[in-house]
Amino acid sequence: MKGLKQSLATTFTKLFNAILQPINVLYFFFLFGCGLATGVILSSNLKSVSCNLLASQFSVSAAPTETVPLATLPAFKLPRTGLKEHLKVPDVKHDMDEKELLWRASMTPRIREYPFDRVPKVAFMFLTKGPVLMAPLWEKFFQGHEGMYSIYVHSSPSYNESKPESPVFHGRRIPSKDVQWGSTNLIEAERRLLANALLDISNQRFVLLSESCIPIFDFSTVYTHLMNSTKNHVESYVLNGPVGDGRYDPRMRPVIKIEQWRKGSQWFEMDRDLAIDVVSDQKYFPLVPEALQEKMLC
Incomplete structure (x- = not known):
């Protein structure tokens, strides 16, 4: 009797499960359909919102905006000095002392080509x-x-112009100093x-000229001759006697020999080039010390 009851219970359970299985399948399809419908609705709504946003953005960007022409903007440009300060010529009435002047004048570029337009000039130096x-003639x-x-x-530093130059x-x-004929300060000048x-x-x-020198050719002739010349015009010759080799002092050996x-x-x-050598000379x-003054007098 007990076994019959268990058999009936098992049979009833299987029958109930068989009835529920189609219901589960239908329920599954129902849930799937609901999810699919929800997804379609949400997708449609999101697409509409996106289109509205794009349309709004396009309308904003398409709206006319006021632009400032580039030509009206202030141009900011750093001032270029280049070699301007380096090439600036000091005033002739500068305050450099002798050592500063010779040091400054001895500077020379080692690159021969000038990176700027340069008109070569002739320096006329009057020692007076x-x-x-002869100023009117000059x-x-x-x-x-x-x-x-x-x-x-x-x-001469003591000279004061009595009439306009x-x-x-x-x-x-x-800036000048006193000069005596035959003195080493003549060379310094x-x-x-x-x-x-x-x-x-x-x-x-x-x-180098004196106050009594005069030109015997016109400027163009002198300028052309000097600029085309490859030579320096410095008088140098051997002269025996008291005003020649008699002025030689043995204290100048071995740097300067009597033969030189x-x-x-x-x-x-x-x-x-030679002018730079002259002002740069320290050899x-x-x-030529002051002790040689008497021998150098003419």
Whole structure:
């Protein structure tokens, strides 16, 4: 009897499960259909919202905006100095002392080609006691050739102009010192003139003149001859006697030997390279001490 009850219970359970299985399948399909419908509805709504957002964004970007033309914007450009400050020529009435002047004048670029437009000039250097006596003639000589020459005047510090200077010589006096004929300070004055002229990078040829010198050719002839010349014009020759090799002092050996001793005029014309050598010299000029003053007197 007990076994019959268990058999009926098992049979009933299987029958009930068989009835529920189609219901589960239907329920599954029902849930799947609901999910699919929900997904379609949400997708449709999101697509509509996205289109609205795009349309709104397009309408905003398409709206006209006020633009500032580039031409009206202030242009900011750093000022370029380049070599301007380096090439600036100091005023002839500078306050450099002798050592500073010679040091500054001895500077020279080692690159021969200039990175700027350069008109080579002739430096006319006048070593005088007072005024340039032939100033009117020189003024006529220089007329119409501005920018092709420079003028430097070394006169006695005690000289005061009693009348206005000629226009071409006005303001061209360099800081000077007393000079005596036959003294080493005569050489110092020449070096001082050269050093001041070398401060102008455009000066290419250097001519030393006195207050009584006059030009015998026109400016164009002199300028062309000097600029085309490959030589320096410095007088140097052997002269026996008291005013020649008699001025040689043995204390200058071994740097300067008697065989190297020469006499020559103080007036010269030279190019820029030799002028730099003259102002830069620390080998020969110091060998002419004050003790040789008497031997150097003419």
